[in-house]
Amino acid sequence: MTNTIDRHKPSTLPFIYRFRRFLEGLFPHLILMGYGIIVLFPIFLIIINSFKSRKAIFGMPFQIPGPETFSLIGYETVISRSNFQVYFMNSIIVTVAALILTLLIGAMAAFALAEYPFRGNALLGLYLAIGIMIPIRLGTVGILKLMVNLSLVNTLMGLILIYIAQALPLTVFILSQFFRQVPKELKDAARIDGASEYRIFFLVVPLVRPAIGAIGIFTMIPIWNDLWFPLVVAPSPKTATVTLGVQQFLGQFVSDWNAVLSSLTLAMVPILIFYLIFSRQMIRSITEGALK
């Protein structure tokens, strides 16, 4: 009903009033677009300049690479002088392994907490939740000592274990809330059919798949982007992740602008593509998660 009123109103209003309303409607767009430009411009500037010759980078930084200014020299330097391929592989191994194990282990624990009212259930839930607020970094001195004792320094395994521990608290906390919403009848029916508790777990997991997807994305990004633990626990060239590799490469090649711009672009583009594919889902899941 409000719609029809709105549609009728402007035609009967004086021009100046309509114009004011138009401006009022435009204003929010101007702010959002303005801020959007502030966000996109730096990223855009780095990407376009990575495809230019050194002269053009300095001479015409704001221009899109043309036939005369186009150059891949920076990428050639990065590919030949750094171990980018190794860093990428390391990051992928660490992130994927930590992600899968976190989701599996986290889902199992969350299921047990949600499903069985055993003694100490609430206390255990609280114990696992401490890690949500207390950053794991504060235990770095102890973690490094432990890694030395277990001979896990400069291994991807060490990083994977740390990242699982880091991601578990939030994973368990959120998933257990989702498991609680699964209808009881379903599980009881399976139990009557003689299904084991393990079987019931694997029956229920697909029902919380959206939550698992969202947690997966949010577990991945901080792991992929982390600088601290690769720097502290696995800084060797063989185990460096992309984030650490880029940081060290850039430190060495500060004055080679082509190489710096290209390596930044190489490190950025995979994440941006991933983000553009999943952004809707991601933002929706935080929005819904925050509403709970």
Added chain:
Amino acid sequence: MRTRQNRKSFPVYILVFLAPAVIIYTIFMVFPLLDSLRLSFFSITEQNREIFVGIQNYITLLTDSNYAPRFWGALKNNLVFFTIHMVVQNSIALLLAALLASGIKGSSLYRTVLFMPTVLSVVIIGFIWQLILNPLWGVAESILQAVSLEALFKPWLGLPGTALITVSLISVWQFVGIPMILFFAALIGIPEELMEAARVDGSSGWQTFWRIKFPLILPTVGIVAILTFVGNFNAFDLIYTMKGANAGPDFSTDIMGTLFYRTFFGQQLQLGNPTMGATVATMMFLIILSGVLIYIFLWQRRIQTVEM
């Protein structure tokens, strides 16, 4: 069929479900944290033996002429870093969220764009801004020139007076998306009837926002504040990337995270010291914990009484 035959003993399957998570979490998170707390009361001799020194490390950190100025400096800088985030980041986030939640066209596209920097690594963001602000490249200067403000340009990152503010604003630029989405979620969760009633009463958009919407999203304001607090007092990557472990110029960008790294691993002439590192980490732990406790006991309780 698995029925509860022996009620007394703990069912095995519960243990199987819980064990991996509890074991990994305990070994790689809880134990190292407790071990760090413990180590802050010890000193390590040259023979690699740990000896108990009571609160000596804390006294050293807070009073020794080598440590104390760095500690208080880092704490002060960290407070500035946090204040800039609270004031600038969270106000911009609230403004953007309010606009996005007003039913504007293209809201989801805007959200995608504005959230984008959050997913990039801090290392990448740090270098991007270092290049853009670099006087050698002159990009920032050219942009200011376009609006006739080139006189304002300075090598902000290199000057002790402006470096911390600059780094903080870069961090704000990156992370504004997170509070924005949280505020947005809270704003679209407000029941439409409430807004309808306000509109009928003839209150303006501005009034409705501050008198009705803002009080309703106060719980989210609290969550955003505590997330900002924990994130800021745990920050490290950006400063390390842009200014190195020495957090120059002249320690003007030194925050708790970089102080912790330097104390633990040493830098240049200063040798690394694990137990002093653990002491700094414990101080960070206490700061973060007090923030969390204030949030839980003062803020949440007040919000609850207001709601009742």
